[in-house]
Amino acid sequence: MIDLLAFGGNVITVMLGSGAAFGILKWHTDWKTQQNKAKFLATQLAVQLEGYAIDCSDKISGHITAEDSNEAAGDYITKIVEYPPLPVSDAYQSLERSIADEVLQFPQECQMAERAARFLWEVADTDACLENYKDNTIRIGAKAAELAKKIREHYSLPMRKLTFGEWDVYQFFADELKKVVAREKKYAGEM
Numbered sequence: 001m002i003d004l005l006a007f008g009g010n011v012i013t014v015m016l017g018s019g020a021a022f023g024i025l026k027w028h029t030d031w032k033t034q035q036n037k038a039k040f041l042a043t044q045l046a047v048q049l050e051g052y053a054i055d056c057s058d059k060i061s062g063h064i065t066a067e068d069s070n071e072a073a074g075d076y077i078t079k080i081v082e083y084p085p086l087p088v089s090d091a092y093q094s095l096e097r098s099i100a101d102e103v104l105q106f107p108q109e110c111q112m113a114e115r116a117a118r119f120l121w122e123v124a125d126t127d128a129c130l131e132n133y134k135d136n137t138i139r140i141g142a143k144a145a146e147l148a149k150k151i152r153e154h155y156s157l158p159m160r161k162l163t164f165g166e167w168d169v170y171q172f173f174a175d176e177l178k179k180v181v182a183r184e185k186k187y188a189g190e191m
Contacts, residue, residue, distance in 0.1 A: 034091065034094045035094065037089065037090070037091035037094060038091045038094035038095050038155075039155050039157075040091070041087060041089045041091040041092065041094075041095065042095065042099075042151050042152075042154070042155040042157065043155075043157055044087045044089075045086075045087065045103055045148075045151055046148045046151040046152050046155075046157060046160070047148075047160075048084065048086075048087070049106070049144045049145070049147050049148035049151070050144070050145065050148045050160060050162060050169075052081065052083055052084070052141070052144045053141045053142070053144040053145035053148065053162065053169055053173070054162065054169060055081045055141075056081050056137050056138075056140060056141025056144065057141055057169050057172050057173065059075075059077050059081055059137055060077070060134060060137055060138055060141065060172075060176060061074075061172075062074040062075045062077075063075070063076055063077045063130075063133075063134045063137075064134075076130050076133070076134075077130065077133040077134050077137050078130070078133060079114065079133070080110060080113045080114040080117060080133065080136055080137055080140060081110075081137065081140075081141075082110070083106065083107045083110040086103070086104070086107065092104070096154055099150065099151055099154060102147055102150075103147070103151075106143070106144070106147065109140065109143070110140055113136040113137070113139065113140045114136075116132070116136060117129065117132045117133040117136045120132045131183075135180045135183070138173065138176045138177060138180055139177070139180065141173060142173035142174075142176075142177055145162065145169060145170055145173055148160075149170075
């Protein structure tokens with residue numbers, strides 16, 4: 001006579017074992033899909049931030065040209081470059097938390113840079129206001145470029161050189177940030 005309990009126990013074990021294996025395989029597949037979505041979102045965000053940094057560097061360059069030419073060429077910055085809407089995705093929840101936090105805060109930081117510069121229109125002269133718009137654009141553009149680099153490093157994306165001929169956006173921001181710091185030190189010394 002066959003021991004049905006023993007036979008049934010093996011069937012249950014096989015069923016539970018295959019069910020667990022299926023569950024683990026499904027979890028792994030879902031996890032891998034979410035990671036791929038997060039990496040794609042990270043790529044989108046890095047490219048968007050780099051594009052924003054390029055736009056800022058263009059505005060700053062035009063501002064410097066206007067200063068150097070007494071407005072014969074170029075244009076003064078009278079508004080911080082508006083940051084485009086963030087990509088819509090359900091993958092934000094899969095981004096590394098500190099990166100997601102910085103990315104989601106960045107549009108608000110752009111707004112704060114605009115408000116801080118605009119405030120001077122009411123309390124200072126035009127030259128000080130224009131200088132503040134330039135400095136805030138330098139700061140926010142540099143921050144966008146650095147955040148893009150951080151995202152690329154964290155998600156092992158290829159580093160993108162923002163170089164066009166002799167123009168290196170990263171070096172441009174590094175040089176301009178030094179000038180901002182020097183101006184601030186000079187201003188602090190005059191007080």
